[in-house]
Amino acid sequence: MKKWNKLGFTLTGIALLLSLAAASLLYGNSSVSASSILDALFDTRNADLTIRMILYDIRLPRVLAAIVCGAGLSVSGLLLQEALGNNLASPSVMGVTNGAGLFVLLSAILFGNSVLAKSFMSFIGAFLTIAIVFVISRYAGSAKSTLILSGVATSALMSAGINLAVVIKPDAVYDKIAFQLGSLANVHKDILTFSAVLMIIALGITILLSKGIELFPLGDDVAHELGMPVRKYRLITLILSVLFASAAVSVCGLISFVGLIVPNLVREISKAGFADKLIISAIWGSNLILAGDILAKNTMYPYELPVGMLISLLGAPFFIVLIAKKRRRG
Amino acid sequence: MVEITNVYAGYGGKPVISIPYLSFKAGEITSIIGRNGSGKSTLLKAIDSLIQYTGSITADGMEIAGLSHKERARTVAYLPQTLIPVRLSIRVLVSHGRYAHTGISHRLSSKDRAMVDNAMELADVYTMQDRWINEISGGEVKRSYLAMVIAQNSRYILLDEPAAGLDISHQIMMMTILRRLAAEGIGVVITSHDTPLSLTYSDKVCMIKDGALLAVQAPSEIEASDAIMRKCIGYGIRTNEDEAALYKYRLEK
Numbered sequence: 001m002k003k004w005n006k007l008g009f010t011l012t013g014i015a016l017l018l019s020l021a022a023a024s025l026l027y028g029n030s031s032v033s034a035s036s037i038l039d040a041l042f043d044t045r046n047a048d049l050t051i052r053m054i055l056y057d058i059r060l061p062r063v064l065a066a067i068v069c070g071a072g073l074s075v076s077g078l079l080l081q082e083a084l085g086n087n088l089a090s091p092s093v094m095g096v097t098n099g100a101g102l103f104v105l106l107s108a109i110l111f112g113n114s115v116l117a118k119s120f121m122s123f124i125g126a127f128l129t130i131a132i133v134f135v136i137s138r139y140a141g142s143a144k145s146t147l148i149l150s151g152v153a154t155s156a157l158m159s160a161g162i163n164l165a166v167v168i169k170p171d172a173v174y175d176k177i178a179f180q181l182g183s184l185a186n187v188h189k190d191i192l193t194f195s196a197v198l199m200i201i202a203l204g205i206t207i208l209l210s211k212g213i214e215l216f217p218l219g220d221d222v223a224h225e226l227g228m229p230v231r232k233y234r235l236i237t238l239i240l241s242v243l244f245a246s247a248a249v250s251v252c253g254l255i256s257f258v259g260l261i262v263p264n265l266v267r268e269i270s271k272a273g274f275a276d277k278l279i280i281s282a283i284w285g286s287n288l289i290l291a292g293d294i295l296a297k298n299t300m301y302p303y304e305l306p307v308g309m310l311i312s313l314l315g316a317p318f319f320i321v322l323i324a325k326k327r328r329r330g
Numbered sequence: 331m332v333e334i335t336n337v338y339a340g341y342g343g344k345p346v347i348s349i350p351y352l353s354f355k356a357g358e359i360t361s362i363i364g365r366n367g368s369g370k371s372t373l374l375k376a377i378d379s380l381i382q383y384t385g386s387i388t389a390d391g392m393e394i395a396g397l398s399h400k401e402r403a404r405t406v407a408y409l410p411q412t413l414i415p416v417r418l419s420i421r422v423l424v425s426h427g428r429y430a431h432t433g434i435s436h437r438l439s440s441k442d443r444a445m446v447d448n449a450m451e452l453a454d455v456y457t458m459q460d461r462w463i464n465e466i467s468g469g470e471v472k473r474s475y476l477a478m479v480i481a482q483n484s485r486y487i488l489l490d491e492p493a494a495g496l497d498i499s500h501q502i503m504m505m506t507i508l509r510r511l512a513a514e515g516i517g518v519v520i521t522s523h524d525t526p527l528s529l530t531y532s533d534k535v536c537m538i539k540d541g542a543l544l545a546v547q548a549p550s551e552i553e554a555s556d557a558i559m560r561k562c563i564g565y566g567i568r569t570n571e572d573e574a575a576l577y578k579y580r581l582e583k
Contacts, residue, residue: 211436215426217416222475225378226482227403227430271462273422 006272006280013283017067020290024063029297029304030054057189065187065251066293066307067286068196070258072248073097074285075199077259078266078277079206079241082216083234087267088148088322090260091126091245092315095155097256099129100242100249101179102158105165108172115190119198122246129154130242162254182255182308184293195247202243203282207275213237214274255308257315258285264322331355332377332389332406332486332517339376339383340541346372347541349385354534356390356485356517359508361528363521364538364562370521371411373538374488377519378408389486403430407484411491411521413475420466420474421459424450427481446481452507453477454500469496476504486517493524498576505531525563526570526577537562549579 025041026034032051040047040055047055077090091097103125104118111117136150166176206213212233215223223230245259262285266277289307292314296307332354340346347369354360362370376383379395379402387394389405397405416423427449428442438446450456453473463471472495479487492508493501501524508518509531522528529535529549537544537558545558552559556566566582 208434211429211432215429217414217418218423218426219410219412219414221375221380221408221410222413224380224399225403225406225408226426226478227400229399267417271417271419273418 006270006276009266009270009272009280010276010283013280013287016287017283017290020287020294021063021067024066024290024294025055025059028054028059029302061187061189061192062184062293063290064196065184065192066289068192068199069184069248069252069255070262070284070286070289071282072195072199072244072251072285073255073258074262074281074288075203075206075278076241076244076248078263078281079213079237079244080259081263082213082274083237083241084147085216085219086147087264088260088319089151090257090263091241091248092254092256092258093148093155093260093319094133094151095129095153095158096126096242096245097249097254098155098158098162100126100246101254102161102165103128104250105162105169105172105179109165109169113188115188115194118191118250119194119247122250123243125158126242126246126249127239129158130238132157177306179253181306182253182311183296183306184252184289185304185306187251192251195251198247199244202240202247203278206240206278209233209236209240210275210278252289253306253308255289256312257318258288258311260322261311261315261318262288264318332387332394332519334373334377335386335388337376337383337385337387339372339381339385341372341381345541347376347538349373349543352536352543352546354486354517354519357512357515358533359512359518359520359531360534360536361520361522361532362536362538363523363525363528365564366523368538368562369541370538371490372541374408374490374519374521377486377488378402378406380408400430403482403484405484406486406488407479407482408488409475409479409490409492411494413471415464415466415471417462417464419460419462420450420455420477421446423463423474424455424459424477424481427478427483430482445483449477449481452480452510454503469500472496473500473504476507480507480511484516486519487511489518489520491522492520493522493527501527502576525565525567525581526579529567529579530577553579 026037032054036051037055040051073091080089080094081087100122103121107117107121132154133150137147140146140150165172212228215226215228220230263281266280266284272280292307292310296305296310299305334349334352337349338345362373364370375381377387394402394406424446425438428438429436450459453476455474455477463474493504496504512518532549534546535549535552536546539562544562552567553569559567567579568582570578570580
């Protein structure tokens with residue numbers, strides 16, 4: 001397979017991101033014309049209140065949420081894959097998204113709509129899940145497949161917890177089906193802002209640590225001999241991964257497979273180093289959710305599908321192909 | 331000088347090696363020979379603090395386990411036997427050798443880049459520096475990793491079976507490179523199953539059996555104490571009379 005030049009891959013991604021974002025902003029389910037939206041965008045003061053609300057309270061948060069969630073989940077997957085040396089690892093496969101989701105629900109039950117509580121509990125849930133996965137795989141064996149299976153088992157446990165929470169407290173989230181399948185229909189602006197800020201900080205730290213993270217694929221012995229504190233770096237990388245995933249889940253619910261699909265495609269298509277892969281994954285992850293959201297809004301118009309469901313339809317076969325490919329490579 | 335004193339090292343609390351005293355000098359090649367499972371690799375891992383041990387291992391008087399990660403990497407470099415064919419270009423891999431010499435941004439200076447170029451030239455991978463490690467042969471992978479270790483510019487280099495898997499010309503080339511590094515004052519320690527090859531190029535041979543040190547001798551002394559070599563690997567060693575022979579020594583039943 002011919003590999004893309006990383007600059008070409010990045011610029012194409014940015015161009016597509018701008019196009020998809022523009023399409024999402026200009027076209028939606030309401031009968032407002034694209035020109036009215038454009039007018040409201042460039043002349044906010046004189047714009048009609050309804051159009052302003054559609055633009056600034058519905059469409060723009062939705063676009064930003066797609067970008068934040070896509071970037072967050074993709075980067076989370078990339079970090080998990082690098083730290084664990086396993087391309088099958090992703091926040092959904094390892095149960096991180098379900099763990100974060102369960103704790104977002106618990107937060108809603110215990111603390112109501114507190115933004116800080118939701119974000120903090122989301123992180124705690126995600127981190128607790130990855131800790132459980134490590135404890136299980138430590139006892140079950142250190143093989144790479146064991147880690148994934150431990151993740152799948154923990155994910156199922158967390159998913160059961162989510163179902164239980166929804167049954168016990170059906171009003172814990174605004175739209176429980178949308179939350180469980182992942183949706184951008186009800187984005188909370190404060191949570192979005194909090195998550196975006198958190199991710200920008202986490203992205204900065206990740207870029208700072210990128211040269212060290214780049215040593216993981218060489219194996220622990222070589223990374224150690226080169227002077228990298230392997231255990232410390234792995235722990236920090238996992239914490240960052242969990243931070244990205246939990247921030248995304250608190251915004252858009254349980255969108256699966258983005259963290260699996262995007263980093264693997266980026267790895268397959270381009271020959272980029274870790275820092276470049278990080279940026280490219282963030283851009284293309286955003287593209288995947290933006291494109292998915294446009295499809296979700298229009299496939300069964302006037303009804304709207306949860307974007308997570310559409311991405312799962314794409315992600316599940318991708319996961320199977322990846323397993324088959326890994327098996328073929330031995 | 332690397333000095334190993336009263337060292338017990340192993341895995342899961344079970345000692346594999348027990349060494350009362352052993353030293354490796356800078357500017358020399360020392361070969362560690364012994365059968366499979368004799369503890370050769372364990373010894374190298376203990377020196378690089380990759381496994382827990384009791385006792386003392388120092389490099390130029392400093393306890394290696396007490397050094398910071400980067401200080402340790404600048405003192406001792408270690409290349410395991412199994413190397414991962416990563417999805418990186420050769421140049422990027424070799425550049426990783428400068429990790430312990432760079433600051434928080436790990437940006438390479440012109441001096442770092444010159445050392446990377448020099449290491450690639452020495453390991454004969456310079457002309458293929460843009461090729462990817464996962465797309466080259468096993469021998470080329472080994473030479474690329476060797477270049478990475480050379481770029482690391484440590485005072486001591488530990489190599490686990492460096493010549494294994496290489497064709498004969500690259501085996502000779504590998505040992506010639508190691509001789510050159512030793513001539514520059516670097517202490518080189520290798521493990522090897524190819525006894526004639528390692529004896530030909532080493533200054534000192536360290537014989538190990540079941541984790542215990544049998545003897546440390548210069549290659550020229552080994553023939554005279556043949557029994558120790560036979561105890562170590564099961565075969566004797568003789569000087570090759572044939573001047574056209576590739577190696578100075580040969581094995582004997």
